[in-house]
Every structure is written in structure tokens, then in C-alpha cells.
């Protein structure tokens with residue numbers, strides 16, 4: 001429990017004692033929200049504004065403040081004073097420091113709140129026969145981070161890669177492969193070789209439109225389960241996944257399931273049947289749609305004129321399947337905001353089918369676009385930045401910086417890998433997800449700015465101090481807290497105490513950036529402390545206390561970085 005929660009609890013108890021007859025008094029969680037931080041520290045660390053209750057209690061705020069104060073249980077680390085309609089709380093900083101540091105280890109903030117609950121996360125969801133470009137970075141890293149955050153809060157989290165592995169383009173690719181392709185070439189060239197085949201198909205089809213029919217026929221064969229077509233198609237998939245796996249390994253990302261669009265081929269009947277039974281399907285130009293005009297949305301396309309299912313149909317089938325299979329409490333879709341309408345439409349369709357849970361359990365976790373050094377990424381203009389190349393460049397650049405800054409570092413390559421990849425992930429997860437991101441090398445790799453390397457460096461600094469302390473025989477020990485009562489320590493401890501709340505809020509808002517920003521602030525507060533105070537001092541007790549605080553900072557930074565998917569090297 002942090003100081004704020006502790007005070008809220010004291011107020012809750014005092015209110016109940018002071019006004020035993022009153023109805024509807026706020027509970028601790030609500031009181032916590034009322035607590036303010038006074039503009040001037042002389043007025044206390046927290047203030048409880050009593051006017052919030054004057055209507056319910058039909059009393060003036062100063063009277064309420066006085067009554068609460070009289071009923072307040074004496075407590076070893078808080079003191080309170082009435083100031084007008086406020087009850088001001090003063091923390092005993094020393095006692096607070098000891099109590100807080102007593103709770104911090106590498107599992108600080110872990111909780112069992114989510115026990116018994118399941119979250120499905122649909123993220124990354126790349127397309128077969130396409131290369132992983134930096135447009136897929138955000139979905140991959142936001143999803144990966146949310147999975148770790150939910151797990152930390154006790155949920156069962158299921159990571160699903162909803163591969164884009166269905167569509168007529170795969171028929172065209174098989175057609176191209178059969179005509180001009182070579183197994184070994186594709187095996188070696190991977191996705192690039194497949195893309196080349198696809199490009200060739202379109203060039204040739206301009207001269208020979210009959211190819212389009214041939215492509216369609218091949219797709220029909222995949223649909224009908226023709227062994228040759230299915231074999232080639234599955235092989236395309238395997239080749240793509242092998243390429244993607246390289247990127248996932250670099251990023252440290254793993255999935256529980258690779259159940260893509262084609263996985264639902266045999267699960268579409270149920271969707272169509274239910275929609276039909278419930279009278280939700282209407283005809284439009286020969287296609288079957290669900291009318292959503294009541295909801296001010298265009299109709300949701302379910303079946304094409306030729307009877308083929310669509311992206312939305314497959315998403316509906318997948319949601320029903322996941323509900324049946326995993327019985328999720330939440331299903332998150334980490335997908336670019338461009339698909340906002342798509343998700344609103346089919347979420348609504350599922351609700352109209354009578355599945356109430358669609359309303360609050362299906363969530364589109366949308367995010368903005370990534371551009372690269374001021375230029376947007378469009379495949380058409382040939383401005384594609386491939387993720388594996390970007391990651392390799394980041395590692396190279398990090399290595400160059402490390403060679404310069406710490407030429408004597410052991411295993412420089414390994415550290416460069418952690419720093420380079422961390423810099424890219426940090427850049428991706430440092431702002432509210434809905435904001436567009438512009439990626440710049442010198443910004444991402446700056447060791448002094450708000451960057452991954454800066455936070456990692458602070459973590460390594462803590463580790464180095466802890467090593468020195470161990471060598472000098474100083475064991476971490478907060479003692480009586482008297483060495484941790486200065487301004488910088490106060491700021492640092494206040495931040496440390498907030499970590500559990502930050503993790504919860506990041507989960508509630510599906511916003512890993514809250515953790516990224518938090519660890520950056522924490523790193524800043526620690527560095528400030530570090531410059532103002534000698535950690536390893538002549539005074540043994542003071543050193544031990546500062547070392548203990550350093551250890552807590554290391555644990556929290558490391559955990560925070562882990563939760564956003566960034567590694568924390570111990571030496572840099």
C-alpha cells in the first residue's frame with residue numbers, strides 16, 4: 001500500500017467512526033481520488049477536501065474536518081491538521097521511507113487482482129507473403145507489453161497472431177509460382193522471393209488477362225482443399241513465418257497461437273446460420289450485409305456476391321470461437337486506428353446477435369501511424385522500412401556508441417543488442433498509443449534524452465553502485481530512514497510508491513506508455529538524487545540506506561522495462 005492509499009484508509013475509518021449514522025460515505029478507493037497534493041509542502045503531503053462531503057453530511061467543511069481529525073486513529077507515520085475545510089496530512093518521511101522500502105523487491109506491484117480472469121490479445125497479426133515492415137512494430141510491441149502487464153496483474157493472458165492468410169491473392173501467388181517459380185529460390189529468398197512472384201503476376205496479367213482467371217481458379221482449389229494447392233499455400237505460410245520468427249526473436253516476442261484468418265474456414269457456417277436465424281442479414285447488390293443504419297454506420301459486409309466470406313465475417317467467427325474456447329473476460333485487438341470503423345461495425349454485429357459481452361469485453365486498442373525521419377511509410381512510393389533491417393541498424397549504431405563511450409566493456413555485442421533493440425521499442429512505446437510516431441535515429445539513441453538507452457543506463461548505474469557497495473561490504477539497509485528524509489529522496493520515494501498504481505492504470509487504459517514514461521521519470525529522479533548525494537559516504541548507516549534505495553530503484557526500473565518489453569543490461 002502506498003502513502004495515499006494508506007491515508008485514504010485512515011480517512012475511511014475516521015469517517016465511519018465520526019458519522020456512524022451517515023449513509024453512502026465514500027470508500028477508501030473513492031477517497032483516494034479526492035486526495036489532493038497541496039501547492040505548498042508546508043501545508044502537508046496530502047490534503048483531504050471536506051467540502052466533498054458537506055452535502056451528504058449537511059455540515060460545513062471545517063466542522064467535518066474537525067470531526068474526522070478527532071476520530072482519526074493515531075498512526076506512526078502520518079500526522080494531520082485542520083486548515084479551513086481541509087484536513088492536511090503530513091507524512092513522517094523517515095517512517096514512510098522504511099515502510100515503503102520494506103515492500104519493494106523485483107515483484108513490487110505484482111498482484112492477484114486478475115486471478116480467474118482471462119484476456120485474449122490479438123496482436124502483430126502479420127500478413128502472409130508480406131515482409132514485416134515498421135508499420136507492424138506498434139501492434140507487436142503494444143500487444144506484447146499488454147500481455148506482460150496483464151500477466152503481472154494475475155490474469156491468464158493468451159497471445160494470438162491472427163495471421164492474414166486468406167484471400168484471392170494467394171491463388172495468384174500459386175499461379176505465379178507454378179509458372180515461374182522455383183522451390184529452392186523461394187526457400188532461400190523467403191518473403192522477398194514470394195513478393196517478386198506476386199509483382200511478376202501483375203505485370204504479366206496486364207498483358208494476359210486470362211491469368212486472373214487462373215489465379216482465381218487456384219484460390220478456389222485452396223478453398224476446396226485440393227492437396228497440391230493446400231500444400232503450396234501452407235508452405236508459403238511456413239516460409240513467411242520463418243522470416244517473421246527472426247524478427248520476433250530479436251524483439252523477444254512469442255505467441256501462444258498462430259491462428260490466422262484461414263483457421264476459421266470451417267467455422268463460418270455458424271456465423272451465417274446465426275445471422276440468418278436472427279434475421280440480421282439483408283441483401284445488397286447480391287451481397288449479404290448486416291444493416292447498421294440505426295447505429296449510424298455503413299452496413300457490415302458478411303458475404304460477397306459469390307458467397308465468399310470477408311475479413312469481418314472471419315473476425316466474428318474468431319470472436320465466437322475465442323469466447324467458447326478461452327471464455328475470455330476481455331479480448332483486445334491491437335490494430336491501427338485506420339481500422340476503427342471495421343471494429344465498431346463487427347463488434348456491433350456480435351452484440352446484435354445477442355452476445356451482450358461484445359459491448360464491454362471486445363476492445364479495439366487502436367494506435368497511430370509510424371513515420372521514419374519525417375517521411376511516411378507507403379509501400380507504393382517504395383518507402384518501406386523493413387523491421388529486421390531497422391533493428392540491425394539500431395544494434396550497429398548502439399555498438400558504435402558503446403565502442404566510443406565504454407571501450408572496455410565486456411560483451412559489447414550483447415549489450416549493443418539490448419540497447420539498440422531497446423531504443424527502438426522505447427521510441428515506439430513512449431507516447432500515448434493513439435499519437436502518430438516519427439522515428440529519428442539520433443533521438444532514439446541519445447543516451448541523455450528521454451530514451452531507452454537513458455533508462456537502461458540509469459539501471460546499469462544502479463547495478464554498478466550495488467556492486468561497489470557489495471565490494472565495500474555495505475549491505476542495503478534503510479535503517480530508521482533518517483538518511484532518506486531530504487528533498488531528492490522524498491521525490492524519489494514518492495515516485496517509487498506509485499509504481500503499482502501506474503501498472504494498474506496502464507492495464508486499465510491499455511497504455512504501456514504510462515510505464516515507459518514512469519520509468520523515465522524514475523530514472524530522472526534517481527539521477528538527480530545521485531548528483532546531489534554521495535551514495536557511498538563516510539557514514540556507514542547513511543550509505544546502507546542509500547544503497548537500499550538504489551536497490552529499490554534498480555528493481556522497479558528493471559521490472560518496468562520488462563513490462564514494456566525492454567531488456568535491462570547490468571553494465572553499459
Ligand code: ARG
Pocket residue numbers: 122125126127162163164315333335
Ligand atoms: N492482418 C491485418 C493487417 O495487417 C490485421 C489483423 C488484425 N486482427 C484482427 N482480428 N482483425 O492489417
